[in-house]
Amino acid sequence: MALEARDVAYSYGDRVALDGVDVEVAPGVLTGLLGPNGAGKTTLMRIMLGVLTPDRGEVLLRGVPVDSEARQHWGYMPQERGLYPGMQVGDQVVYFGRLHGLTRADAHARARQLLSELGLEDRWEQRTDKLSGGLQQRLQLATALVHQPEVIVLDEPFAGLDPVAVAELSDSLRERARSGCTVLFSSHQLDLVQNLCEDIVMVNAGRIVLRGPLASLRAASTGVQLRLNVHAPDRRWLAHFPGAAVVSEEADEVRIAIPRGTDPLSVLDGARAAGRVDDFGLDLPSLSQLFLESVGPAKAPGTPDAPDGSARSDGSSRSDTTARGSR
Numbered sequence: 001m002a003l004e005a006r007d008v009a010y011s012y013g014d015r016v017a018l019d020g021v022d023v024e025v026a027p028g029v030l031t032g033l034l035g036p037n038g039a040g041k042t043t044l045m046r047i048m049l050g051v052l053t054p055d056r057g058e059v060l061l062r063g064v065p066v067d068s069e070a071r072q073h074w075g076y077m078p079q080e081r082g083l084y085p086g087m088q089v090g091d092q093v094v095y096f097g098r099l100h101g102l103t104r105a106d107a108h109a110r111a112r113q114l115l116s117e118l119g120l121e122d123r124w125e126q127r128t129d130k131l132s133g134g135l136q137q138r139l140q141l142a143t144a145l146v147h148q149p150e151v152i153v154l155d156e157p158f159a160g161l162d163p164v165a166v167a168e169l170s171d172s173l174r175e176r177a178r179s180g181c182t183v184l185f186s187s188h189q190l191d192l193v194q195n196l197c198e199d200i201v202m203v204n205a206g207r208i209v210l211r212g213p214l215a216s217l218r219a220a221s222t223g224v225q226l227r228l229n230v231h232a233p234d235r236r237w238l239a240h241f242p243g244a245a246v247v248s249e250e251a252d253e254v255r256i257a258i259p260r261g262t263d264p265l266s267v268l269d270g271a272r273a274a275g276r277v278d279d280f281g282l283d284l285p286s287l288s289q290l291f292l293e294s295v296g297p298a299k300a301p302g303t304p305d306a307p308d309g310s311a312r313s314d315g316s317s318r319s320d321t322t323a324r325g326s327r
Ligand SMILES: Nc1ncnc2c1ncn2[C@@H]1O[C@H](COP(=O)(O)OP(=O)(O)OP(=O)(O)O)[C@@H](O)[C@H]1O
Pocket: 012, 015, 016, 017, 035, 036, 037, 038, 039, 040, 041, 042, 043, 044, 308, 309, 310
């Protein structure tokens, strides 16, 4: 059974951060928590971890309200990193293992194993504050995982990691999910989430705007896209296909959303009549495109922050889109 947040609401003074959020994180799959800056992700994680008490709603694991005793067995990495400067790397991991009730010998063995898994095997005696930012991040993860938690909640665990570390951490989280752990993590790296996560939860301005199995959400979205490398100076040929629209153009590649009822191959023929086509393919919309559709271009990662915690100017929010396909 899953980790759940039910109808969770939270405000910092008069700033509404979460406005009645329902989330379900299933064991055995990786779930990515997405949303623009200020959407409410960290607040939701803090509530799940018991750092904040919700104004309304509750957090449950296997249908039972979660208390501090249950959370003692969780692994978590908060946005505010908590390493002890001056402590040695190995001792830091052992210390957290002991805090979670491991014997000294077990904590040592687990620390060795994890530091090796996270590429820190040579750093046991180094001071934590002498590590680079990325290595501190890996160490932070080791402290979160040392007691082999069944529930893992990580705020931006991939931020600041190099590609090798991203691949190693991805494998490590995938493996933990496969072995039955419940894993929720937040990220702004949409390509990574698309490759890694089976399920996503997307939050915007304190509300869920999209959630469910990513494959179902992509399939249920705007339909297929035709990817073309076409040497045609303009796009007038597209006017023959009502409803077909360019969704992105990069260098020679153009992506065209194909409306339902239109044969993508007829659009391909149209492109070939207009110019040379070097390459083509059919794709589902990417997670980045789903993000832009759900949240709006002004708030996509990498764009300037939108008004903090803003609701839409008309006071409404986009409707919650969910997909619960069969697994
Ligand atoms: N301590 C605080 N006091 C007042 N407002 C806060 C506080 N922490 C967060 N907020 C506000 O609550 C809203 C949600 O913030 P939160 O940190 O949960 O967003 P987030 O999705 O994690 O953002 P980011 O991607 O930028 O980390 C924002 O409007 C933010 O400004």
